[in-house]
Each structure stands twice: as C-alpha cells, then as structure tokens.
Amino acid sequence: MTLLRFALAGLSLGSIAQASFSTNLNYRSPSNNHPDLGIAINKVHKRNVPSSPFKPEDLYFTHGVASGDPYPGSVILWTRVAPSNESSDSTVTVSGTAPLYDHDNEKYVSVSTAPVCVEWKVSPDEKMRRAVSHGTVWTSSDVDYTVKVEATGLKPYTTYYYQFSVCKSKNSSPIGRTKTTPKKNQKLKKEINLAIFSCSNYPQGFFNAYGNAARKDDADYFVHLGDYIYEHKEGGYGWGWEMDRIPQPADHNIKSLLDYRKRYASYRTDVDLLESHQKFPWITVWDDHEVENNIWKAGSSAMNNTEDSFLNAGGLSIDQVKANAVRAHFEWMPIRQVDMDDNLRIWRNFEIGNLFDLIMLDTRVYDRSITDLTANRGYLDSIRDEQSRSLMGPRQETWFYNQLKQSAQRRAKWRIVGQQILISDIDYEYDRPATPYNADAWDGYRANKNRTLETIIDNKIDNTIFLAGDTHAAYVSDLVYFTNTTNYNPLTGSGAIGVEFGGTGVTSPGPVAQNGTLEEGIVRSQIFVDKSKPLQWQDSYYRGYYELKIDYKRVVANFFGIPDIRSRNGKEIKLVTFEVRDGENRLRRNKEGEAIVGKAVGGALKNGEVDLEAAVVVDTMEKKR
Numbered sequence: 001m002t003l004l005r006f007a008l009a010g011l012s013l014g015s016i017a018q019a020s021f022s023t024n025l026n027y028r029s030p031s032n033n034h035p036d037l038g039i040a041i042n043k044v045h046k047r048n049v050p051s052s053p054f055k056p057e058d059l060y061f062t063h064g065v066a067s068g069d070p071y072p073g074s075v076i077l078w079t080r081v082a083p084s085n086e087s088s089d090s091t092v093t094v095s096g097t098a099p100l101y102d103h104d105n106e107k108y109v110s111v112s113t114a115p116v117c118v119e120w121k122v123s124p125d126e127k128m129r130r131a132v133s134h135g136t137v138w139t140s141s142d143v144d145y146t147v148k149v150e151a152t153g154l155k156p157y158t159t160y161y162y163q164f165s166v167c168k169s170k171n172s173s174p175i176g177r178t179k180t181t182p183k184k185n186q187k188l189k190k191e192i193n194l195a196i197f198s199c200s201n202y203p204q205g206f207f208n209a210y211g212n213a214a215r216k217d218d219a220d221y222f223v224h225l226g227d228y229i230y231e232h233k234e235g236g237y238g239w240g241w242e243m244d245r246i247p248q249p250a251d252h253n254i255k256s257l258l259d260y261r262k263r264y265a266s267y268r269t270d271v272d273l274l275e276s277h278q279k280f281p282w283i284t285v286w287d288d289h290e291v292e293n294n295i296w297k298a299g300s301s302a303m304n305n306t307e308d309s310f311l312n313a314g315g316l317s318i319d320q321v322k323a324n325a326v327r328a329h330f331e332w333m334p335i336r337q338v339d340m341d342d343n344l345r346i347w348r349n350f351e352i353g354n355l356f357d358l359i360m361l362d363t364r365v366y367d368r369s370i371t372d373l374t375a376n377r378g379y380l381d382s383i384r385d386e387q388s389r390s391l392m393g394p395r396q397e398t399w400f401y402n403q404l405k406q407s408a409q410r411r412a413k414w415r416i417v418g419q420q421i422l423i424s425d426i427d428y429e430y431d432r433p434a435t436p437y438n439a440d441a442w443d444g445y446r447a448n449k450n451r452t453l454e455t456i457i458d459n460k461i462d463n464t465i466f467l468a469g470d471t472h473a474a475y476v477s478d479l480v481y482f483t484n485t486t487n488y489n490p491l492t493g494s495g496a497i498g499v500e501f502g503g504t505g506v507t508s509p510g511p512v513a514q515n516g517t518l519e520e521g522i523v524r525s526q527i528f529v530d531k532s533k534p535l536q537w538q539d540s541y542y543r544g545y546y547e548l549k550i551d552y553k554r555v556v557a558n559f560f561g562i563p564d565i566r567s568r569n570g571k572e573i574k575l576v577t578f579e580v581r582d583g584e585n586r587l588r589r590n591k592e593g594e595a596i597v598g599k600a601v602g603g604a605l606k607n608g609e610v611d612l613e614a615a616v617v618v619d620t621m622e623k624k625r
C-alpha cells in the first residue's frame with residue numbers, strides 16, 4: 001500500500017514538474033512582449049511556490065468549461081479552477097512607475113503564492129478514453145485562476161471532447177465538446193451551420209436564445225458579435241432584481257480589472273450560457289459594452305481623453321479602463337490572440353474549407369475615429385464624409401480588404417463578415433429628424449464604407465454577406481453601394497452587391513423598449529422598411545438570434561424570436577427564412593416577389609404581408625428535434 005502510494009505520488013509530482021506557466025495563454029496575454037502592460041511570467045514563476053499548491057479538495061471548477069476559435073488542427077480550451085467563486089482582487093492596477101499589473105510589490109498588493117496545477121486532455125470519445133492532445137499548466141490569482149490553452153495536433157472538421165483536472169487528484173471539470181474547422185481548401189459534403197448572437201444584457205432577461213440553439217444542437221459553431229457583457233450598475237440599463245439577475249458589482253459602472261472579472265463571472269452563472277459554452281466552440285468579437293457605451297479609440301460616451309473626463313472619473317483615464325476591460329476579456333473568453341504584440345487585436349479570419357471565409361472585424365475598440373457621444377451630433381454630421389475617418393484604423397482596413405481579395409482569389413464560395421454595426425442605409429427620421437441616420441454605425445463613416453464596398457465592386461467579388469448585431473433589432477437588407485448613386489431596384493434586388501443580416505439582441509431591448517407591445521413593434525418595423533430603401537425585412541419587437549446554413553449553392557438564414565425572456569424557458573418562434581443563392585448577390589425573391597422564403601410571421605416586410613396569426617411557438621425543452 002505504502003509502495004503504491006509512493007508510486008502514485010511520484011507520477012503526480014512528475015506531472016507537476018512538467019506544469020508550465022507560459023502554456024496557460026493568459027499569462028502571456030494581453031501583451032506577451034510588453035510585460036509592463038501584462039504579466040511578467042518570470043516574476044510570477046519566481047514568486048509562486050509550486051511545492052505548496054492549494055489542496056485539490058479546496059479547489060472548484062467554478063464557471064464550467066468553454067472552447068473557441070477553432071482551426072483545422074487546434075482549438076482554444078478554457079476553464080477556471082479556484083478556491084472560490086469570487087474573482088481575485090489581488091491584481092489591482094497600480095500607479096507610479098511600477099508595471100501596470102504589478103503583483104510583486106507589497107506596497108500595492110499582497111498575492112497568494114500558491115499556484116494551481118491543472119491537467120487537460122482532449123479525446124475523440126465522450127468517455128475520454130484516449131487522449132490525443134494533453135498538457136499540464138499552472139494558474140493562479142495573477143490571472144483570476146483562469147486557464148486558457150491551445151490544444152494542438154487535432155484532425156480537421158472533427159468533434160472532440162475535453163476535460164480539465166486538478167493535478168494529483170480526481171477533481172475534474174465537466175466534459176466539454178468542441179469541433180475543429182475543415183482544412184483550408186477542403187471540399188465539404190455537408191452544410192455548415194452557424195448560430196449567431198449579440199447583445200446579451202444579464203439583468204434584462206434569461207439567455208434563452210443560447211439555450212434554444214444549444215438544445216436544438218444544429219450548429220457547428222456559435223458566433224457572438226459583441227455586447228457579451230454590459231458595463232452598467234444595477235438599474236443603469238435594466239433592473240435584474242425581479243429575476244434574481246443582478247450582475248456584480250451592482251453599485252457602480254464597472255471600471256477596474258476586478259470589476260470586469262466579477263462581471264464576466266456573474267454572466268457565467270446563466271445555465272444556458274454555461275451549457276452552450278460547454279457544447280460548442282464560440283467565435284466572438286467585442287462590441288462597445290465589453291468596455292463602455294460607444295467606445296472609440298480615445299473615449300466613450302462616458303469618458304474621454306481629456307483632463308475634465310479624468311477629474312470627473314476620480315483620476316481614472318479611459319486608457320486605464322480599456323486596458324482593464326481588455327485584460328479581463330482575454331482572461332475569461334475562449335478567444336485566440338492572433339497577435340501577442342498587439343493587445344487590442346481581435347480582428348482575425350477563419351478559413352472554413354473552400355466553402356467560406358469568416359472574417360471577424362473590430363469596428364469599435366481597436367482604432368475607431370470619434371463616434372456619437374450625444375452632445376457632438378452636429379460635429380459628427382459635418383465630418384461624416386471625411387476621408388480620414390475610419391471604423392477600423394488603417395492597419396485593420398488594409399488587412400480586411402486583403403482578406404476579401406484573397407478569399408475570392410482562393411475561390412472560397414462565400415465571404416461572411418462578422419462585425420458589430422449595420423452597414424446598410426437605415427432611415428431614422430422617426431427618431432431624429434435633423435440627422436436621420438445612425439452616426440455610430442457605418443453610415444457615420446461613409447469614406448470607410450466607400451472603401452469597403454468599392455473593394456467588393458472593383459475586384460468583382462461575389463457572395464459577400466455582412467453580419468451585424470448592436471441594434472437589438474433584426475434588419476435584413478440587400479447590400480447596396482449607396483442607394484442614391486446606384487440603379488438598385490428594391491423590388492427585385494438588381495444592382496445589389498451582397499446581403500446584410502443584422503440580428504436582434506439575446507436580451508437587450510430594441511426600438512420599442514423592454515415593455516413595448518407586439519403591435520408597437522410592427523408599427524415601428526413598418527416605418528423602417530417603408531423608409532429604408534435596401535431594407536427588406538425588419539423586426540423591432542422580438543429578442544432572439546439567427547442561424548445561417550451555408551453550402552455551395554446557397555446560404556439560408558432562419559431568424560428566431562424568443563417570446564419570453566423574463567423566465568428561463570425553451571420557447572421560440574421561427575419568424576422568417578431568407579435565401580441567398582450563389583452568384584446572385586441579393587436576397588432571393590419568392591413567387592410573390594417578397595425577399596423571403598415562404599411566409600414571415602413577425603416584423604414587417606417590404607412589398608409584402610406578414611402573417612402574425614401563423615406564428616408557431618416551439619418549445620426546445622419539450623422535444624428533441
């Protein structure tokens with residue numbers, strides 16, 4: 001018995017000896033080659049005492065498991081294993097000449113010196129019998145006890161299962177499921193299905209949209225277009241107390257690293273969010289609320305790069321807030337950092353066989369020119385067409401245009417652009433007659449919009465589909481190069497150069513607000529489609545999500561409305577279906593000339609009727625499809 005115990009201990013000590021700080025990617029993030037902006041791994045290494053880690057029985061997998069950013073041969077895996085649910089407050093940001101997150105300085109913080117040793121493995125079978133990829137890493141309070149690793153050596157377009165365990169113990173995480181992407185030029189026999197989400201505000205409702213898509217189990221990959229979290233205090237944007245959904249911290253808008261960590265931790269208590277992370281690989285980008293409302297490169301609607309703003313915020317700069325938000329984001333999201341020298345870069349591409357490229361953009365945080373800060377609408381109007389203005393900054397813009405061109409050159413069938421804000425001309429005269437456009441969307445940055453659409457036209461690029469979130473309502477349009485300068489025909493779609501699918505929020509309220517009625521929503525939708533030339537269908541009422549089924553002949557989009565987000569339930573209504581056929585570069589019209597397939601049962605349709613009576617509520621909790 002003694003001998004056996006000795007042997008087991010020897011094995012375990014072996015695995016601990018192999019444990020690495022640097023393969024837990026969160027120690028290298030968000031700025032691996034600039035430790036002053038991130039974490040100096042050598043200092044963490046020196047300070048921690050591996051021989052006295054936490055006892056396995058004192059550790060918990062507090063927030064499930066997640067995977068993301070799949071490639072043909074690898075995928076990012078995530079978990080958090082900690083002595084408690086509470087986020088670590090040891091890594092306060094510091095001032096003076098010390099590094100930004102200095103943990104080695106008793107003047108500022110005292111941190112735990114006990115690291116946590118974590119083993120992970122990936123298996124092709126659900127029972128985890130055969131590990132095809134595995135590793136051992138450390139985590140600690142320095143990174144809020146999060147673990148993020150890249151599992152490599154995987155086969156393309158294959159389903160895998162994964163699990164984390166505390167070293168030297170049977171204390172294991174739930175088993176997660178994930179899937180790699182096809183090889184770059186692989187020809188696919190099956191369609192690929194994306195479930196697409198945006199704008200999930202925790203205090204305003206349950207994340208039933210995630211749960212429905214997870215239970216239906218149709219999707220290959222989940223895509224989130226941003227506003228995964230919101231920054232407001234309780235009551236600042238919705239009250240959660242009635243549903244016991246008060247995100248922490250509740251008494252102030254989040255600003256510090258600890259605040260952002262706590263906010264992600266609160267959101268990751270929603271069981272449908274946890275299940276959908278556990279079952280699907282996610283591909284995400286942030287929008288503004290992962291930092292603050294209407295963030296741009298040097299400010300937000302609440303804070304700007306001025307002395308006045310600094311003093312009002314109690315001696316806090318927008319740069320500091322952004323750094324905190326970004327660091328917590330990389331700690332908590334299963335996102336790949338494609339450039340470790342560039343701590344703001346999340347724009348990246350996924351080559352899905354020769355079927356499509358999924359080009360993910362950051363039109364917000366990275367390098368956006370000044371946006372709508374409410375008081376500056378007149379100024380924005382005067383600079384709306386200024387050539388220097390950019391949503392992405394020159395580096396990302398150049399990359400984006402090259403991606404579009406390279407995708408067409410490699411003959412990928414479709415180009416799917418996952419990004420935050422609407423690109424189509426939408427008329428807001430009803431809301432703001434003096435400036436009837438959304439200055440915070442592509443319409444406020446028309447030179448950037450010109451450059452993008454001209455790239456598509458000049459290079460004769462077919463089959464481009466833009467995805468958008470941000471607005472908390474669904475907007476589906478033919479993609480048109482400035483409707484007043486083209487011979488676009490909204491009846492037939494001729495003259496269009498692609499399609500835009502804008503999705504509603506998971507819970508965030510739309511144009512008729514949280515308590516708006518279906519009737520009010522229909523009226524508002526009708527005004528939108530009547531006034532906005534390329535807009536073929538709009539829904540201002542429902543929360544929900546949409547799915548894209550992509551094959552070589554067509555892309556089919558199904559939009560789902562969630563009738564009740566005030567309780568956790570599985571109900572949803574398939575509102576409408578769209579089809580885009582290869583080479584047509586517009587929404588396909590049905591026999592009645594409407595830009596949909598079959599009937600629409602919600603929202604408003606250009607040149608067509610919506611049959612509200614035909615809406616069917618399906619319960620994803622009741623039956624398996």
Ligand SMILES: [Fe+2]
Pocket residue numbers: 198199200227289470471472505508
């Ligand atoms: Fe939002």
